[in-house]
Amino acid sequence: MSTSTPLPPTPSGKHALVYGGSTAGLIAAGVLSRHFERVTLVERDRFEDGPQARKGVPQGSHIHGLLTRGMNVLCEIFPGFREELKEAGSRFIDMTGDHAWFMGGLWRPRVPCGLYFYAQSRPLLEWVLRRRLKALPNVTVRDGREVTGFQTSADKARVTGVHLRAPGGGQEETLEAELVVDASGRGSRTPQWLEALGYPRVEETNIQVDVIYSSRLFRRPPGFVADWKMMSIAPQLPTEKRMALIETIENDHLLMSIAGWHGVQPPLDDAGYIEFTRDMVQPHIYEVMKHAEPLGPIHVFRYSHNQRRHYERMPRFPEGLAPVGDAFCSFNPIYGQGMTTGALQAQTLGECVRQGLSGVSQRYRRQMGELLATPWSMATTGDLRFPHVEGKRPPGFALTNWYGDRFQRLASHDVEALHTFVRVMQMVEEPTVLFSPRLALKVLTARPTAADLERKPEPPFAPAAVKEQAA
Incomplete structure (x- = not known):
């Protein structure tokens, strides 16, 4: 099954270019197809006709799950995407009903919450996304090409396109675009290219x-x-x-x-x-x-290390350029927020473009400062718990950790607390809901019984039967 997304009757611009064909780039290209007459996706790797691992995604063989918030965004961009991914083989895992989950030293209750972790290999997810993207009549995919730099206006105040060539050498060509999106990942060269154009070096926070x-x-x-x-x-x-x-x-x-x-x-x-x-x-x-x-x-x-490039703080930044995904902010992958955050960035970029191309880079950067604050805090709070890790602890850090540890103990026997925590993990609620008066009272006064603290999951299989068949 493959369907295309209806195009808008009045696009905002003629041509947008996205370089980097991982999830953030694929989603951004899908978003921009609604706002531009033409969209070009440039990727250094050659795409296979199927779910194959790529050199440009070194983490592609590891567990990747799409969160509920991310899936909701993808279904807005590519209607029917959830069903198409399931048809391709994805497993929909209820985060508390289908998940045997040991956390905070205790097992979580097995009570369905209706929020899903969409489990599949990374190559399968990207392949289904590429298939949907290629079905769009105004999208062109240029794989086997690497971007080597920006083309700019004479005053260098605007990025007007990119230079590209075959990986490792060959004749360069220039593609002009009204909007250039950097989805090239952690190794993005945008900081160096901007510095070469006379812009200040982007400030980075690394944890x-x-x-x-x-x-x-x-x-x-x-x-x-x-x-x-x-x-x-x-x-x-x-x-x-x-x-x-x-x-x-x-x-x-x-x-x-x-x-x-x-x-x-x-x-x-x-x-x-x-x-x-x-x-x-x-x-x-x-x-x-x-x-x-x-x-x-x-x-x-x-x-x-976690890496956040603070493009939102730069006093000068060229128009016509927007970094997305890991090119902007890269989190500890253990927390599973990366793909969903990239989808939210692409969605926000589309909203900024819809307001007009004039000033789009400034609007987008400003909104990224707010959007990235929550997932960044969620990821780095855990990493900063190691005493030897360098980095500024936020005000109330010790108190927050104390509360969080008690909340996890509560979530081992209180379904309301567990489901609230999952909604935050799935990025459908802000972390502030964990501190609601009702839950805070429970956290401070809860006294779990011995049975609560000794809960064991059901045996995953009958060991005797397994040993007998394996013999």
């Missing part, structure tokens, strides 16, 4: 993470029986430094990711990879995966 995570695809173990689609064992920061997660994705395979912080490194050998989960605070993932059959190699991704 150390030092997380290494590795992932592997598995066939379901023999005799596998479970009433969950995802299981996660999250650490209690900062004392624990290991995490493990498995989820069901397309083709009924299991994708497993394990991670370690600040010197804890997941092993890369077959036996050590699974053994890493054996000594965690809960053994359930080890019990599931020790009989599973690997379907590919172990993929490793190292993430050193």
Whole structure:
């Protein structure tokens, strides 16, 4: 199934160009197709005709989930996208009904909340997005081309296009555009190119993470029986430094990711990879995966720091340019906010364009300062709990952590607290709802029973049956 998005009757401009063909770039191109007569998407990699991993997405083999807020945005841009993704193999995971979830030292109640984690491989998600984008009559995809710099007006006050060529060399060409969108990721060269044009260097905030995570695809173990689609064992920061997660994705395979912080490194050998989960605070993932059959190699991704480029603070910035996605702000991937935040950035850019092309870059940058503040705070608050991590702690940091720890304990036996927390995680509510008078009273006065604190999940399968079939 593939449908195209109806075009607006009166576009704002003639041509927009997006460079970077990952999720943020694909979504931005879809948004801008409603506001420009033509949109060109430029990508350095060659796109395959199917869900294949790409060199330009080094984290592409790891767990990627689209949050409810992100899916809602995608369905506005590409009507019917949710159904199309499901048809392609995505698994819709109710965050509390289908998720065996150990967090804050306790298991969460298994009560459906109606908010979903859309689980599939990253290549599958990008492939479905590309297919929808290519179906739009006013979108052209130029893959196998890299952008080498900006074309500007004579006074350098406006970006008017880009120079591009084949990767590694070849003859350059220039593509002119009224709006250029940088979706090239963390390695974006926009800061250097702007500096070369005489603009000040963009201010950056970097918060150390030092997380290494590795992932592997598995066939379901023999005799596998479970009433969950995802299981996660999250650490209690900062004392624990290991995490493990498995989820069901397309083709009924299991994708497993394990991670370690600040010197804890997941092993890369077959036996050590699974053994890493054996000594965690809960053994359930080890019990599931020790009989599973690997379907590919172990993929490793190292993430050193959160990175936020404060383009919104620059006193001068050229018109006709808009960074999106990781080119603007890159979060610790453990928290799963990146793709949804990129979708919200693209949506906001479209709203700014709808108000007119004059001043669009300034309006967009100003709104990004506000939009990015919440996901940035949500990601970095956890990372800053490690005492040796450098970075300015916000006012009330210790009190916020104290409250958060008590809230997590409440969420282990109070469904209202759990579902409220999930709405914040899914970015459909602001974190301020966690401090509502009703919930704050519960947090401060809750006294969980022994039964609440001893709750165990249902066994993921019958171990005896598995061992018998595996013999």
